Amino acid sequence: MVAGVDIGGTSTLVVFVDEHGRVVAERGGVTPALVSGEAMVQLAVDLIAELSAETGLSPASVGIGAAGVVDPQTRRIVAASASFAGWAGYSVGAHLDRELGIPNSLVNDVNAFLLGELSFGAARGLDNVAGITLGTGVGGAIYLDGALWEGPEGAAGELGHSPSYVVPGHGEEPCTCGQSAHLESIASGRSIERRYRARAGQSAADLPVGDGAALAARARAGDGAAANVFAEAGLMIGQAAVTLAATLDLGHLVVGGGVSGAWDLIEPGIRTYLAEHPPVSGRTLVISRAELGSHAVALGAASSARALVAAPVAG
Ligand SMILES: [Zn+2]
Incomplete structure (x- = not known):
């Protein structure tokens, strides 16, 4: 089971996804977009903790889909619009390493949308x-x-x-x-x-x-x-x-x-x-x-998280 997160301009969605792409649990919150980058990632961390407490499940990895230009290698936001305070330059990966300590990925939200549709939707x-x-x-x-x-x-x-x-x-x-x-x-x-x-x-x-x-x-x-x-x-x-x-x-x-x-x-x-x-x-x-509606970004982020922990194919 992995977690996928969609940090949008107004709302944040966290989903727990099993290996078949089924959403086993989800929780949303209001993105503190005008507070800080740290507050935005911390909301995701808190929502994951709440879902874990509720379901008894611990994600093996987490993927974040976020607005802005992102660097997937350093897991840092490179550039963002003025509607996200303190987002440009924020090190999302370092925050997740510190708070969750599990493998994590950062993907631009539109790329995450397409990954979601590729994995589970119209682009399969x-x-x-x-x-x-x-x-x-x-x-x-x-x-x-x-x-x-x-x-x-x-x-x-x-x-x-x-x-x-x-x-x-x-x-x-x-x-x-x-x-x-x-x-x-x-x-x-x-x-x-x-x-x-x-x-x-x-x-x-x-x-x-x-x-x-x-x-x-x-x-x-x-x-x-x-x-x-x-x-x-x-x-x-x-x-x-x-x-x-x-x-x-x-x-x-x-x-x-x-x-x-x-x-x-x-x-x-x-x-x-x-x-x-x-x-x-x-x-x-x-x-x-x-096909995935408002879940596409979170599901795509979950796909990128799964790739971090997927078992190597034998042979
Ligand atoms: Zn323009």
């Missing part, structure tokens, strides 16, 4: 696949020849900040990074909501802030402005997918994150773009919805 059995997460921001991960491709700086697959001009007028859309016309400025949950409010005017006033499910419900109920912002997000995801697949000769992509809950609203845009711009290689590009 694939050797070459990319993942795109549509959440508060937009992230990407690349898996080639049976291994994550993290890049020399650990920042490979940062699709969210790739420029795109598929959607008319998108050139002026602001991005969280300070630039504009990026995939994230049209396809993240925040961007979809911002673009809807800009178009719908007064009728958007009673939409709860940050409630993507409510916005999706409006689109399904016939609100044209709501349907359009999801459809345009789909077009841009399609463009990013085709570009990535063409660059790396990929046949599969998995799309996850909270916005993928509106798959029925974004998939038509993805299909439209794919139909208009099929890969020149002639191969079929399969774009699937992720």
Whole structure:
């Protein structure tokens, strides 16, 4: 049994996972993202201790999936957004060594998402696949020849900040990074909501802030402005997918994150773009919805933890 942890911007999830990928126990908490790096890792340590006390199980190893650019070798956070105080530079591995004393791994959260889908979800059995997460921001991960491709700086697959001009007028859309016309400025949950409010005017006033499910419900109920912002997000995801697949000769992509809950609203845009711009290689590009939902990052982190303690294959 191993532990997987998802340290997200708002919440932290710890799962205990058996060798079949079954979640045998789980516990969540509110991430102290504005307190310190130490507080964030300590919450994970505390949640693991609580689960151990509750179940009588002790994990053989633990994997942490965390936002930011991470160095898996030193198990340290290299860079992080301003929404995580004291995270950049924090030595997650040293903290876990000291408090838990078991083998541990640190993986970028989007890479962990893809590892989870590879082990237990929509990407099972694939050797070459990319993942795109549509959440508060937009992230990407690349898996080639049976291994994550993290890049020399650990920042490979940062699709969210790739420029795109598929959607008319998108050139002026602001991005969280300070630039504009990026995939994230049209396809993240925040961007979809911002673009809807800009178009719908007064009728958007009673939409709860940050409630993507409510916005999706409006689109399904016939609100044209709501349907359009999801459809345009789909077009841009399609463009990013085709570009990535063409660059790396990929046949599969998995799309996850909270916005993928509106798959029925974004998939038509993805299909439209794919139909208009099929890969020149002639191969079929399969774009699937992720299967593990909010557990993908923690399950992927658990997979990386399992690799630390897996028995060598005999022979
Ligand atoms: Zn950007």
